[in-house]
Every structure is written in structure tokens, then in C-alpha cells.
Amino acid sequence: MTEAERHQQIVSMLETRPFATVRELIDALSVSPATVRRDIEKLHDAGEARKVFGGVASISHAARAHALPFEQSSDLAVDAKRAIAARAEMLCRDGDMIMIGGGSTCHQLGLRLAARPLSIYTNSMPLAAALGTYGACQITLAGGTLHREPGILHDAHIPAPDFFASxxxxxxxxVGAEGVMESHPLLPKATRPMLERADDVIVLADSRKLSVRARFVNCPIERISTLITDDAVAEEDVRILEDAGVEVLIASASGEKT
Known part of the structure; x- marks a missing residue:
């Protein structure tokens, strides 16, 4: 198989899937790891694919430019979200007081922490319902009205929590150079009280999110301590965040070490 034929086969693979690992390409093309990595580099330079941690991604696979309701978002990138949640759980110590925001990736983290002896404060109604039914941890809910589309509780007249979370x-x-971005105008208002009462802010975002630029800054870049994402993230996106002082942790959704 010639180099051109290999490149065409890789591009064809990415027409039906967002990401292919180095191991998958080695098996599909019957070539060495060094050859696969050279092919990925050339496709990246030619603008035909994106070089990412652990493999190659489609340049046409971008996240939606508008927010999805919680129920729809929960069905997207499930493996990546579970891997990110598993990595985030490692940062939690028994006895901690932590805060968990809304969204499907944070929901996955909350489910993993359900039986842990720690205290969770959340404004996520889906997470609160799940922990109330299946969890053993201590739960504190943000007060206010239920806003069904983002799935959060919020009332502008209720003050920030009277405690600090680790x-x-x-x-x-x-996610980008500006920080965490959202399309729903309520989310920055609901997040602000938690930002005022948290020592560290850890953002959980699958790699699709690093190509999205939404309208509202929910959390400025300088407030973010750590970003946890999956191994389909582009290296240039990681560099932008690391240059801004954000620690980037990569969770392997493909099952390979990266």
C-alpha cells in the first residue's frame, strides 16, 4: 500500500467516526507505529485530519454550536465522559466538601461519588435526584427555581453558600483562551456563587468542547486550576490552555496509554 493509499484510507475511516487510535490504524493498515505517526503528521500538516493525543481525529467533527438539553447531551461522547469522570474521581478525597455543577460529564462524576463518604453541593437537579435515590454521600442543594433546559436550580436572590469547598x-x-463558555445566559449567573466559594476549579470537558466558542464566559481562564479531557484532544488546544497556566489531564477513552 502506497503512502497516498494509506492517507486515503485514514481519511475514509474518519468520514464515519470522529477518532481513530494509533493502534487501530496499525491494525487497519498493517504498518509500523512509526509509519502511522508519520502519516498522521502529514495529514495534519495538509489540513486533512487533526493530530491528537493517541491517534487522529476528523477535522469535520465539531461540537454543536448551541447548547443541548441535558437529556440529549447525556447520549453524546459517553465513553469520553465516563473516562473523564473516572479521572476526576481520583482528585476527590474522603471527607472532602466539593461542588459539582450541571451538565452530563459532571453528572457522570457525581454518580461515581455516590457511595463515597464526602459532602456534595450541587445545582444540578438530575444529579440531586440520582444521588437522593442511590447515593450515600451527604447532599446539599442550591436553592431556587428549576430551569428545565439546563437542568439547574437557581435564584438570584439566594446568597452564595455559607461554606468553602475544596x-x-x-x-x-x-473551552478556549477566554475560559469556560456557555450559550445559556443563566449559567454564568448560577455559577458565580460557586466560584466565590471554591478553592480550585476543575473543568470536565470532552475534546469536542475545545472547538466550540459560545457567547457567554461562565468561568474566566485565570480561575481554572485544571482541565480534564479525553485523548482525542488536539495538541494545539492543550498548549493554549497550558500556556495560560491551566494543568491539563488526559483521560484515555480509547483504552490506550497516552
Missing amino acids: RLFLGAQG
Whole structure:
């Protein structure tokens, strides 16, 4: 198989899937790891694919430019979200007081923490309902009106929590040099009280989110301590965040070490 034929086969694979690992390409093309990595590099330079951690991604696979309701978002990138949640759980110590925001990736983290001896404050109604039914951890709910589309509780007249949390885990519609971005105008208002009461802000966002630029800044970049994403993230996106002082942790959704 010639180099051109290999490149065409890789591009064809990415027409039906967003990401292919180095191991999958080795098996599909019957070539060495070094050859696959050279092919990925050339496709990236030619603008035909994106070089990412652990493999290659389609340049046409971008996240939606508008926010989805919680129920719809929960069905997208499930493996990546579970891997991110598993990595985030490692940052939680028994006895911690933590805050968890709304969104499907944060929901996955909350489910993993359900039986842990720690205290969780959340404004997510779906997470509160799940923890109330299946959890053993202590739960504190943000007060206010239920806003069904983002699935959160909020009331502008209710003050910030009267305690400080060691960590705030925050989801995102988009992540970039500005910070965490959202399309729903309510979310920055609902997040602000938690930002005022958290030592560290840890953003949980699958790699699709790093190509999205939404309208409202939910959390400025300088407030973010850590971003946890999956191994389909583009290297240039990681560099932008690391240059801004954000620690980037990569969770392997493909099952490979990266």
C-alpha cells in the first residue's frame, strides 16, 4: 500500500467516526507505529485530519454550536465522559466538601461519588435526584427555581453558600483562551456563587468542547486550576490552555496509554 493509499484510507475511516487510535490504524493498515505517526503528521500538516493525543481525529467533527438539553447531551461522547469522570474521581478525597455543577460529564462524576463518604453541593437537579435515590454521600442543594433546559436550580436572590469547598467541578459547552463558555445566559449567573466559594476549579470537558466558542464566559481562564479531557484532544488546544497556566489531564477513552 502506497503512502497516498494509506492517507486515503485514514481519511475514509474518519468520514464515519470522529477518532481513530494509533493502534487501530496499525491494525487497519498493517504498518509500523512509526509509519502511522508519520502519516498522521502529514495529514495534519495538509489540513486533512487533526493530530491528537493517541491517534487522529476528523477535522469535520465539531461540537454543536448551541447548547443541548441535558437529556440529549447525556447520549453524546459517553465513553469520553465516563473516562473523564473516572479521572476526576481520583482528585476527590474522603471527607472532602466539593461542588459539582450541571451538565452530563459532571453528572457522570457525581454518580461515581455516590457511595463515597464526602459532602456534595450541587445545582444540578438530575444529579440531586440520582444521588437522593442511590447515593450515600451527604447532599446539599442550591436553592431556587428549576430551569428545565439546563437542568439547574437557581435564584438570584439566594446568597452564595455559607461554606468553602475544596473543589468545584464544572462542565462546559466550550473551552478556549477566554475560559469556560456557555450559550445559556443563566449559567454564568448560577455559577458565580460557586466560584466565590471554591478553592480550585476543575473543568470536565470532552475534546469536542475545545472547538466550540459560545457567547457567554461562565468561568474566566485565570480561575481554572485544571482541565480534564479525553485523548482525542488536539495538541494545539492543550498548549493554549497550558500556556495560560491551566494543568491539563488526559483521560484515555480509547483504552490506550497516552
